[in-house]
Amino acid sequence: MEALISIIIAVLTGCGVYLMLRGRTFPVIIGLTLLSYAVNLFIFVMGRLHSGAPAVIGAGDRYTDPLPQALVLTAIVISFAMTAFLLVLALRARAELGNDHVDGRPTAEDDAQ
């Protein structure tokens, strides 16, 4: 199971980073969402994988680690706030600059590689 989780995190990170390196705002935001999934999962599994053992006292005889869960819960909410902020920023940028390139350029063929 650990291998599956590692693969999931790897795929999410890779896809997220690739999309974040794109030149238009919307794919970047999608990439950021993917990356935040990966990061949230990563923090979550730092408490190790426990099946059928929620951290509710009395629900069973063993419990998973509640602390990473609490951290991730707020992280999810915060990343929602950040995504929303970025989306509106993208709208504003488009209104001000007339295009949706992250560098504010209408034509985006960038030679400086």
Add this chain to the structure above:
Amino acid sequence: MTLLLVIFLPLLGACMPLWCERYGRTVCAFSAAVAPLISIGLLIYHLPVIFAGDVLFFHQEWLPLLGMNLSLRLDGLSMMFGLLITGIGLLVILYARYYLAEKDSLGKLYGLLQIFMMAMLGIVMSDNILLMIVFWELTSLSSFLLISYWSIKSEARKGARMALMITGAGGLALLAGALLLGDIVGSFSLSVILASGDEIRAHSLYPVVLILVLLGAFTKSAQFPFHFWLPHAMSAPTPVSAYLHSATMVKAGVFLLARMYPALAGTDLWFYIVTGTGLTTLVFAAYTALFKHDLKGLLAFSTISHLGLITMLFGLNSQLGAIAGIFHIINHATFKASLFMAAGIIDHETGTRDMRRINGMWRYMPVTATVAMVAASAMAGVPLLNGFLSKEMFFAETLHLEALGHYAWLVPLLATLAGIFAVAYSYRFIHDVFFNGEPIDLPKYPPHEAPPYMIVPMAILVVLCVLVGTLPNFTVAPFLDAASLAVIGTEMPSYKIAIWHGFNLPLVMSFIALAGGLLLYYQRKGFFAFYERQYRRDEKIVFEARVQRSVRLAQSITKRLETGSLQRYLVLFVGMAIVAAGLELWPLASFTGGVATTPIDGVSVLATLVLIVGALGTVIIHHNRFAALLLLSVVGLIVALIFVRFSAPDLALTQLSVEVVTIVLMMLSLYFLPQVSPSESSRLRISRDILLASAAGIGMGLLTWAVLTRPYDSIADYYLANSVSGGGGTNVVNVILVDFRGFDTLGEITVLAIAAVGIFAMLRRLRLPVPNADGTGRVWSKDPYPPILMVLARILLPLALMVSFYIFLRGHNLPGGGFIAGLITSVALILQYVASGTDWVQQRLDWPYRSVAAGGVLIATATGLASWVFGYPFLTSTFTHVHWPIVGEFELASAMVFDTGVYITVVGATLVILSNLGKLAQTSYDTPAETTQEESPWKP
């Protein structure tokens, strides 16, 4: 305490003249004189103690952990310098009152002068070497402002910039030297450093320290090859030159040599560097001074030359040499200040400083001429004047240089040569200006005698020159004794300042210099022609060119690094992150740790496959934004399922509701953005990004694997054990959020509210083109509110609200809580917006959502504050159980009020964001289809 006053009174006094300027120039001058007068008075008050050989200290901790303290000392050396600084400062204040034209601000000059005075006093009285450097830098900065006093003149600005750059660079070297010194000795206290001379000299870093400190001293004292800033600093008003280049600024460098003498001097390295530099500067500058036609230029090079002489005296490693050095500091300060004042008067009265035009001034200003001639004679080293005494001591010292072996004769020869030049340029100053025929083509004609109060300060200094020159033992001797004691320690050699030592070699050298100088001057025509033939580069042009070149270099580097492309920055950022993480991961012997893995089941494999397909699919079809968004939501759902699978029901609920809100938000935004991302990346860039992304992904995967297969230790047990007893709830995750780590949560909801306000601000007055067709060219439906959705949504609302209320209430004990309940409520309300439109909802639910969000944060904060009322720390929780009819046993916890705050914030913030975004469509404008097509390369 009085020591502190001595330094900081001038700083306080700096404001006075600025304020008093409106009451007239004389009042302004008096107001400027008050602070230095008190300072000098305090110094004189301490004089008996210093003469008795004592040292006064003042200590106040400032940054004790860094070893930097407000420690001051007043010993003989500080006293001598302090008197020179304040005394000549006062004379300059008087002189400047009459020198400066009506249009120039006297208050500004006085203010800057006093700030400079404060900094100089700080240097000479610091007992902490770091503190000294602070004042050292202050002199560089304030002298920059003083030199550029006439800032409209390009010359003044360039000269000031050059001075700042050279002395500033030297200051940097000095700082490095001081830090090393502190490291060697273990303290930045000057008293400790001065007492550890042997330890410092024996240390392996001694040469480095020495060179760094000397760089500081030489740049400040304009020693060759750093001398060139000083002549260009002459574009300052003459009172400033008289102050900076006689008693202060440049003397700070030689003061440093004197101050550090017990700690650094006495080695061969010191001898060769300091003596060599001093001798070179002495001869070179004396030679150059002779050929300067500018009155102040001559004085500038003469100053450099005399500083070279003083430097050399300190470099000789002989106690008598150091004493002679200190003596010459006093003498040079007196005659050079008066000569600068004379130059200022002549400039003031004739309108020029060119000695080829100013001639025969004796007839027009006899008093100035007399006084200036005496001062110039002191500079030349004529007997019965103070310059003669110290120069004689200098000549005597050059005769005992056994260290040089067979070349020992060279030094006295060069010294005499410099003496000849000094006499020649001094005589030129006298003869060219005051005699030598009639003035030629003066801008102001005829010149007059200067106002008496301009001559008075000059005359006072010249009287001092004569008194010291004739009666040294009754005037200067005690000061010199006290200062020497501070420099060379307790073993004072017996020495005697006398006018007549008998007929000896130094006297012969003095007479050779006098006779040779006069001869040289009368043969000047040939020498001048020879000098004019030499090719000479203008230092200023060279300097400016180099500055420009380095600026261009910096610009080109910056331009190459900072292209302004965020895309590029992100590539660099990700690349660096991969390298940094890779460096840490690389040394791992094996990625697989010792902990056994859990078994894999079929459903998990299937879910993983779906997630991978979803994620990769999102990337592959990302040009079609809407489809990518749908695939993204699949990924989000699987992530929620992973949370379910691994015992995190709270996370699963949060993830699900956030997912809904996020996707709705993205769809709303997408409406205003191009529907398609153009394929604009080059093949090379795509390959590079795939490489980076793969490296990042594989790195994260390996890291996860490495961590998961290793044993771990957690602080979870504490939370599990104390959740019920301490927090009164069985859902540990929720108890952590609202109780154990409540402060964190308060921070989180504040961030959420701030994000909402930020979004609100960005959406204000935002106008975007509204497309009238979707990505595939289908015209948007003009009937935005489908009846079925409308009806269903209205039925769902009360149900959803009830669910959210239930989730909220049970949150403390079972999965749920404020965050999740808030999100569910938001989703239900958003559904109403989607189904029935903004207007419809607002007619029924006219909440100011921003205030709601703010109110939520306030409730949560108030809950925290409430525990203060009961005398507990912030956010301490309490709970009790009550028995309700029908419901049964029910728990009431203060954390629940806090959770209510969380709930309200989440609802408020989410709705601020979504409702305002929804309103955007109404405030924006319709655009014809062509415009939209122009912006997206896609063709219908």
